[in-house]
Amino acid sequence: MTTTWYTSPAATAAARRMADADTVGDPACSMAAVGQPDPRLVPRISRIGIGHHGTYWCLVW
Secondary structure, three states: OOOEEEEOHHHHHHHHHHHHHOOOOOOOOOEEEEOOOOHHHOOOOOEEEEEEEOOEEEEEO
C-alpha cells in the first residue's frame, strides 16, 4: 500500500495551537511531535494529513 501525504488544514491549525501553548499534543492529532516525526511510527494507511507550525508537527489519520 502506498501512503498519500497531504497538507491538512486541521493538522496545521492543531500544530499552531501546540506552538502557541508551547506544548506537544492536541486532540486533533493522531501523532504530535516537536521536530520531525519518525515515519517508522506511522501506520501504513492510505492517507495521512500533515501540518506544522515552527517545529511543531501534527499528523492525522
